[in-house]
Amino acid sequence: MVMPNALLEKSLNKRVSLFLKDGRTLEGTLTGFDDYMNMVLEDTKEDREESSRKLGVVVLRGNNVVSISFI
Amino acid sequence: MVMPNALLEKSLNKRVSLFLKDGRTLEGTLTGFDDYMNMVLEDTKEDREESSRKLGVVVLRGNNVVSISFI
Amino acid sequence: MVMPNALLEKSLNKRVSLFLKDGRTLEGTLTGFDDYMNMVLEDTKEDREESSRKLGVVVLRGNNVVSISFI
Amino acid sequence: MVMPNALLEKSLNKRVSLFLKDGRTLEGTLTGFDDYMNMVLEDTKEDREESSRKLGVVVLRGNNVVSISFI
Amino acid sequence: MVMPNALLEKSLNKRVSLFLKDGRTLEGTLTGFDDYMNMVLEDTKEDREESSRKLGVVVLRGNNVVSISFI
Amino acid sequence: MVMPNALLEKSLNKRVSLFLKDGRTLEGTLTGFDDYMNMVLEDTKEDREESSRKLGVVVLRGNNVVSISFI
Amino acid sequence: MVMPNALLEKSLNKRVSLFLKDGRTLEGTLTGFDDYMNMVLEDTKEDREESSRKLGVVVLRGNNVVSISFI
Structure with a gap:
């Protein structure tokens, strides 16, 4: 069995793609997370339906994910 | 009585189909889950109303399921 | 007084009809549930406004119910 | 002071009308409830904006109420 | 400092107006409440955008308020 | 570091403006709050998109804020 | 591993940009936060789709973030 948290830990410093409740997708390097699945991304790129922008370092609240x- | 968690455990390494709150369906091989029903899927295929794509390995937050x- | 949990327990292996937050109705044989009202249904039939399909065995997250x- | 729970207890075996988050109204005989305000109704009638139907015995999840x- | 609970307690047996998440307003005599801000109203009048009706005694789930x- | 609760405490008896989830703005004198950020306002004025009205003393559930x- | 909380602590007195569930963006100097990710911003500027305004000091409820x- 692969625990979700263990998979996140193995993915540290790798590129991930987060799909958010509000329809946005964030792609970035996962550099941290906590028990609530709050996450830290670096070199983050945000994609919306019609636009895209760079966000740099981002903290994400887990309940929006x-x-x-994994890319 | 079949406890929901026990059924998930019996379904490890089998194909499952997840219906999400946002209308997406994910089909994949269930390789893990935790007490919050966060889940790990492999060889995942995402189906939306008009499109479909491959996602590989995916961690899903339980509260979106x-x-x-079971397929 | 009839406790909700006790009524579910008495309904094991009987046909039930679940009305979900997203408007779907699931009809199936209740074979299990837990303290969060996560449920296991067998021989499940899903009804939406304009379509119907068979789903077999289904685990339902309680917070969507x-x-x-009882049928 | 009338505690909400005490009022529900006094209303056991009486007709009540429940207004739900999804706009439905359920009218039935209250035969049980628990600490989460999950409720058991008997001889239940469901009213939507344009239709009405009989549901018999119903378990309601408290967080939808x-x-x-009281009728 | 006026604690919210203390103000509710001082308002027992007085007319209050509750604004609900679904847009309804309930006006009634506050006769009880609990730690979750579930409330009991008597001689309740419900106002929607285009209609109004008498509801008598009402139990309200706090998370909808x-x-x-105070009137 | 300014803790959010400490800032609220320093703002007691001062005018504050609350922005609510349903789009309303309430302006009033903050006279109390609790651990859930339930708040008591006095001399409250409610502003919606097209209308404004006086509400006097108001208890607000924190999860709607x-x-x-601070004005 | 960079814990989300540790990153917030390192960002005290720096400019941050908060993206809220209701679509607003708040840009301000982060001067405090608590375990629920409630935050205190100073010199805050609010951006909506078509308008912008200065808000000064703001307390934000974490569950709206x-x-x-980081700018």
Whole structure:
């Protein structure tokens, strides 16, 4: 069994793609997370339906995250 | 009585279909989950109303899951 | 007084109809549930406004359930 | 002071009208409830804006209930 | 400092106006409440945008209440 | 570091402006609050998009508050 | 590993940009936060889709925050 937290830990310093409840996608390097799945991303790129922008370092509240995929 | 957690445990390494609150369906191989029903899927395929794409390995936050069915 | 949990327990292996927050209705045989009202249904049929399909065995997250009626 | 729980207890086996978050109204005989205000209704009638139907015995998840009035 | 609970206690048996998340306003005599701000109102009048009706005694789930004002 | 609670305490008996989840703004004198950020306002004025009215004393449930600014 | 809380602590007295669930963006100097990610901003500027205004000192409820980026 792969625990969700263990998979996040193995993905530290790797690129991940976060799908958020509000429809945005954030792609960045996962540099940290806590028990609530709050996460820290670096070199973050935000994609919305019609636009894209660079956000640098971002803290994400875990309860806004729907899914995390690995690139 | 079949406890929901016990059924998930029996379904490890099997294909499942997750229906999410935002209307997406994810189909993948269930390789892990935790007490909050956060889940790990592998070889994941995402289906939206008009499109479909491959996502590979995905961590899903349990509170976005509506139902899990077994394929 | 009929406790809600006790009524669910008495309904094990009987057909129930679940009304979900997203408007779907699931009809199936209740084979398990836990303290969060996560439930296991078998021989499940899903009804939406304009379509219907068979889902087999389903795990439902309790916080998506509005009401349970007994058939 | 009338505690909400005490009023529900006094209303056991009486007709109540539940107003739900999704706009439905359920009218039935209150035969049980628990600490989360999950409730059991019997001889339940469901009213939506344009339709009405009989549901018999119903378990309601408390977090979908907005208000309870007494008939 | 006026604690919110203390103000509710001082308002027992007085007319209050509750503004709910679903846009309804309930006006009634506050006869009880608990730690979750579940409340009991008597001689309740419900106001929606285009209609008004008498509801008598009402139990309100606290998590549907936005604000309470005193008449 | 300024703790959010400490700032609220320093703002007692001062005018504050609360922005609520439902889009309303309440301006009033903060006379109390508790650990859940439930708040008591006096001499409250409510502003909606197209209308404004006086509400006097108001108890606000904390989970409906988005932000508090100081006037 | 960079814990989300540790990153916030390192960002005290620096400019941050908060993206809120209701679509607003707040830019301000982070002067405090607590365990619930309630935050205190100073010299705050609020941006909506079509307008912008100065808000001065603001307390933000953490559960309305989607993401925090650093400027």
